[in-house]
Amino acid sequence: MRFNRMLLSTALVVVALVLQVCVLARLHLPGAVPDLVLLTVLALALVYGHVGGALIGFGAGLLADLAPPADHAAGRYALVLCIVGYAAGLAKPEHGRLQSLMRPMLVVAAAAVGSTLLYAGVGALVGDTAARHVGLIGLLITAVIYDLVLAPFTVPLLIALARRAENDPLADPAGSGTSADVASGWLASGTGLNIGDQRGGGLRIRAAKARVARAGRIKGVKRL
Known part of the structure; x- marks a missing residue:
């Protein structure tokens, strides 16, 4: 015991x-x-x-x-x-x-x-x-x-x-990990978004901007 x-x-x-x-x-x-x-x-x-x-x-x-x-x-x-x-x-x-x-x-x-x-x-x-x-x-x-x-x-x-x-x-030796999971879940529930989804969305936006920049350089389009 x-x-x-x-x-x-x-x-x-x-x-x-x-x-x-x-x-x-x-x-x-x-x-x-x-x-x-x-x-x-x-x-x-x-x-x-x-x-x-x-x-x-x-x-x-x-x-x-x-x-x-x-x-x-x-x-x-x-x-x-x-x-x-x-x-x-x-x-x-x-x-x-x-x-x-x-x-x-x-x-x-x-x-x-x-x-x-x-x-x-x-x-x-x-x-x-x-x-x-x-x-x-x-x-x-x-x-x-x-x-x-x-x-x-x-x-x-x-x-x-x-x-x-x-x-x-x-x-509980895993208490810190549990606290981190709870904090992540609380942030996700408060914003309505998943942290992983936010990171993935940011990567997709940056990739789209890069493609637009390359198209502008190729076609001679002026970028603001």
């Missing part, structure tokens, strides 16, 4: 984790907690692809495992978000542009269900049966509802930030 990706991803994940622990977790909503860290991983995975999504998911999950008041084994949520980030990155558009919000909303719903099931499954493997006592069905329903409600306010903004960092003109 490039440095700007790492820096932006780290900042967004840290901010999302702080908001989730200090704000969302204190709302005491029934069932699950709105997972802002999960939404951040999904948004970045839709921009950076499956490899970037897996790396960001692992790092975000590890931070969530170590941040207080975490009461589960370290690495549990890191594994879950790593898998979810990889799977979400597979849904990245081919040309990097989302045509509608339907795809990210479907990714959010599937990730909410998948992450809850994976978290409960990994917990069952290590002897944690808390999800069974709370009620897995209730956790699934509330996780999907909360994440879908929060997604329209977060995922598009995070995707826009990630794309802006990817298209940073300072990081």
Whole structure:
């Protein structure tokens, strides 16, 4: 991953984790907690692809495992978000542009269900049966509802930030050439003529004047 990706991803994940622990977790909503860290991983995975999504998911999950008041084994949520980030990155558009919000909303719903099931499954493997006592069905329903409600306010903004960092003109080695092309296009649109056509027209005018001059010298015509 490039440095700007790492820096932006780290900042967004840290901010999302702080908001989730200090704000969302204190709302005491029934069932699950709105997972802002999960939404951040999904948004970045839709921009950076499956490899970037897996790396960001692992790092975000590890931070969530170590941040207080975490009461589960370290690495549990890191594994879950790593898998979810990889799977979400597979849904990245081919040309990097989302045509509608339907795809990210479907990714959010599937990730909410998948992450809850994976978290409960990994917990069952290590002897944690808390999800069974709370009620897995209730956790699934509330996780999907909360994440879908929060997604329209977060995922598009995070995707826009990630794309802006990817298209940073300072990081584009061909930025000067692009600027020259844009300037040429602007001049052409402003005058209604192409620069190449202007040069060609000037050459044709000079050639015509030369032919007239030669004809005048041959026929004895007086030239003004």
